[in-house]
Amino acid sequence: MKFSAPVIRNFVIAGHSGTGKTSLCDLMLYKAKVVDRLGSVDNKTSVSDFSPDEQEKHSSIYASYLNCPWREGHFFFTDTPGYGEFVGEVISAFRASGCALVLIDGVNGIEFGTSRAWKFAQEFKIPRVFFVNRLDREQADFFRVLEQLQEAYGKTVCVPLTLPVGKEDSLSGVISVLTEQNPPDDLKDIVMKYRTMLLDTAAESDEKLMERYLDGEQLSEEEITKGLHDAIRSGALVPVFAGSVAKDIGVLEVMNGVYNICPNPLERIRTAADGTVVRPAVDGDAAAFVFKSVTDPFIGQMAYFRVLTGSFKSNSDVINLNNGTKEHFGQLMIINGKTQTPIDEVVPGCICAVAKLRVTKTEDTVATSTNCSAMNPMDFPNPLISYAISAVKNGEEDKIMTGFHKLCENDPTLRIERNTETHETLLKGMGEQHIANAVKRLKEIAKVDVNLNSPKIPYRETITGHGEGHYRHKKQSGGHGQFAEVFLRIEPCETGYEFANAVVGGAIPKNFIPAVEKGVQEAMERGPLAGCLVEKMKVTVYDGKYHDVDSSEMAFKIAARMAFRDAMAKAKPVLMEPIITARIMFPDVFTGDISGVINHKRGRILGMDMDEGLQVITAEVPMAEMLKFATELRSLTQGRGSFDMEFARYEVVNPAVANEIIAKFQAQNKADEDL
Ligand SMILES: Nc1nc2c(ncn2[C@@H]2O[C@H](COP(=O)(O)OP(=O)(O)OP(=O)(O)O)[C@@H](O)[C@H]2O)c(=O)[nH]1
Numbered sequence: 254m255k256f257s258a259p260v261i262r263n264f265v266i267a268g269h270s271g272t273g274k275t276s277l278c279d280l281m282l283y284k285a286k287v288v289d290r291l292g293s294v295d296n297k298t299s300v301s302d303f304s305p306d307e308q309e310k311h312s313s314i315y316a317s318y319l320n321c322p323w324r325e326g327h328f329f330f331t332d333t334p335g336y337g338e339f340v341g342e343v344i345s346a347f348r349a350s351g352c353a354l355v356l357i358d359g360v361n362g363i364e365f366g367t368s369r370a371w372k373f374a375q376e377f378k379i380p381r382v383f384f385v386n387r388l389d390r391e392q393a394d395f396f397r398v399l400e401q402l403q404e405a406y407g408k409t410v411c412v413p414l415t416l417p418v419g420k421e422d423s424l425s426g427v428i429s430v431l432t433e434q435n436p437p438d439d440l441k442d443i444v445m446k447y448r449t450m451l452l453d454t455a456a457e458s459d460e461k462l463m464e465r466y467l468d469g470e471q472l473s474e475e476e477i478t479k480g481l482h483d484a485i486r487s488g489a490l491v492p493v494f495a496g497s498v499a500k501d502i503g504v505l506e507v508m509n510g511v512y513n514i515c516p517n518p519l520e521r522i523r524t525a526a527d528g529t530v531v532r533p534a535v536d537g538d539a540a541a542f543v544f545k546s547v548t549d550p551f552i553g554q555m556a557y558f559r560v561l562t563g564s565f566k567s568n569s570d571v572i573n574l575n576n577g578t579k580e581h582f583g584q585l586m587i588i589n590g591k592t593q594t595p596i597d598e599v600v601p602g603c604i605c606a607v608a609k610l611r612v613t614k615t616e617d618t619v620a621t622s623t624n625c626s627a628m629n630p631m632d633f634p635n636p637l638i639s640y641a642i643s644a645v646k647n648g649e650e651d652k653i654m655t656g657f658h659k660l661c662e663n664d665p666t667l668r669i670e671r672n673t674e675t676h677e678t679l680l681k682g683m684g685e686q687h688i689a690n691a692v693k694r695l696k697e698i699a700k701v702d703v704n705l706n707s708p709k710i711p712y713r714e715t716i717t718g719h720g721e722g723h724y725r726h727k728k729q730s731g732g733h734g735q736f737a738e739v740f741l742r743i744e745p746c747e748t749g750y751e752f753a754n755a756v757v758g759g760a761i762p763k764n765f766i767p768a769v770e771k772g773v774q775e776a777m778e779r780g781p782l783a784g785c786l787v788e789k790m791k792v793t794v795y796d797g798k799y800h801d802v803d804s805s806e807m808a809f810k811i812a813a814r815m816a817f818r819d820a821m822a823k824a825k826p827v828l829m830e831p832i833i834t835a836r837i838m839f840p841d842v843f844t845g846d847i848s849g850v851i852n853h854k855r856g857r858i859l860g861m862d863m864d865e866g867l868q869v870i871t872a873e874v875p876m877a878e879m880l881k882f883a884t885e886l887r888s889l890t891q892g893r894g895s896f897d898m899e900f901a902r903y904e905v906v907n908p909a910v911a912n913e914i915i916a917k918f919q920a921q922n923k924a925d926e927d928l
């Protein structure tokens with residue numbers, strides 16, 4: 254098989270869950286005769302949803318990379334999961350694609366997944382095409398959805414290229430707006446209206462064309478196609494197709510539409526990380542971006558890359574531009590779900606896989622020459638949920654960490670971290686299902702089980718007043734005793750931690766001062782209120798006593814620790830909690846509910862905005878209240894809301910809540926001591 258970039262179309266299939274993306278992919282592969290039996294999500298025979306987890310769920314979890322010949326050319330396309338928690342898969346798929354085919358349900362119209370796909374396309378600067386699917390369903394209405402799209406994204410932007418004939422049960426086919434000569438009576442006016450709109454759009458893309466068009470000249474089919482192509486590229490046109498994958502209606506038209514008017518990979522101009530403009534070419538130095546890594550059960554680690562410019566051959570040497578190291582490409586493969594087909598050469602637009610790279614990881618750029626520039630890494634959202642994990646069986650901790658590290662390498666939205674304040678290992682992800690899936694995968698690859706618990710909140714302690722502390726450490730045990738005495742004072746300090754030595758006349762010899770500071774720092778690791786990290790204060794040691802024989806570093810450390818505790822008790826200590834800033838997006842109808850939830854969570858609404866038809870609330874909320882928010886929001890909005898969050902700062906916990914936390918800690922502490 255030999256590829257030619259000008260006839261390659263490379264697109265990501267995106268949209269809300271359940272709109273028929275995977276079914277469309279299966280049908281395309283069938284139409285292109287890549288498979289001789291049509292795969293089906295419902296029968297667990299889908300080429301795209303091939304993993305057992307996806308088959309069990311009847312819904313996609315992973316992006317699935319597919320390809321098929323089409324007409325004189327070739328399609329590289331990606332089926333992405335619609336479910337919000339698997340957004341990491343969608344982001345890397347967008348990065349690898351030159352165009353977005355966004356599916357919409359003919360009954361539900363614009364859903365959260367639609368707006369998300371629209372936004373990603375905008376962010377990645379790739380053109381979009383809409384396909385209104387499932388028009389055979391009861392209550393499906395193409396024209397209602399079209400109106401909604403025009404309302405949201407522009408009346409002259411969203412123009413249909415096909416229209417459905419019949420509706421719901423009696424949907425019988427689609428007609429082409431541009432070429433249909435005998436439309437059914439009820440569609441005649443509509444066809445004419447949109448045909449004129451498409452011709453206007455096509456003509457507007459070129460001044461000369463426009464002149465001739467205004468003079469009343471007929472534009473050739475080629476000119477119209479070229480005009481629509483340019484309009485799609487510039488964003489002036491987002492064509493809308495109608496159909497039903499289940500009834501195989503309108504899909505051929507979508508495939509031909511994408512082939513005829515969507516841009517080819519050579520038209521995609523990018524900017525590299527160093528600002529170099531990369532204009533793809535068939536010849537010359539080749540560069541490719543590694544957008545994903547996958548652990549294949551048989552082959553091991555596989556890198557997926559998208560060729561940006563030039564061509565790569567199997568069994569050739571390349572350079573990793575991110576670390577300047579030589580890399581070797583073994584056998585290159587193009588992919589169809591779990592099927593890999595060896596290929597000799599890949600060109601711009603190809604998505605392909607290669608096994609066992611030595612020095613290359615996801616987000617690296619590989620090239621045939623150092624004249625090429627590395628591309629920017631990808632942007633992934635912050636995790637939204639975390640769990641404290643522990644091994645079910647003692648002794649399996651290492652296996653668990655190694656396994657999770659592997660999973661995290663393949664999924665940038667999954668993270669495993671050790672929290673040094675709470676001494677917990679945290680597994681962070683995008684939601685309960687995402688985490689549950691990771692735990693399941695861990696069991697498969699490492700044969701270990703983990704417990705998931707709510708994580709401890711990393712509260713901190715500080716002081717609101719001044720305090721002086723004193724301790725005399727004196728022990729006489731047998732021969733040689735221990736002696737040290739320390740006086741110190743503490744005061745609030747915005748910048749963090751400061752330590753000052755104000756001892757005069759050698760009351761504490763200089764060589765013991767580091768031990769005093771060490772003692773203070775140790776005491777600051779476990780504050781007196783709830784055993785949390787203590788911060789934001791200045792500590793000044795100003796007096797003390799020592800003994801020629803009995804003083805030691807250890808004695809001064811102990812005295813300093815105790816003096817610090819003494820001072821803390823007098824300096825009005827308070828508990829602080831992490832506050833996060835959340836941006837919550839949801840349909841307007843939930844505004845009341847969501848505002849209520851934020852108030853209930855001790856949150857503060859900072860602002861309300863509208864963004865592409867969705868209400869956006871920005872709020873500051875204590876982290877402790879957000880542990881389960883991903884799940885709460887999902888059930889509150891029936892999956893139509895989303896949010897992102899990031900750490901803002903620490904704030905003093907209100908006294909009622911603080912007292913509860915302190916009481917709980919003290920009780921736990923006592924229970925531990927009694928054991
Ligand atoms: N009636 C009808 N059902 C369809 C059509 N297309 C797909 N379906 C069904 O809709 C359900 C969801 O289809 P999928 O292809 O899995 O949807 P998806 O967009 O891949 O969903 P996620 O993977 O969850 O994002 C399946 O039961 C399909 O058989 C259609 O045109 N009409």
Ligand SMILES: [Mg+2]
Pocket residue numbers: 274275276302312313332333334335
């Ligand atoms: Mg799917």
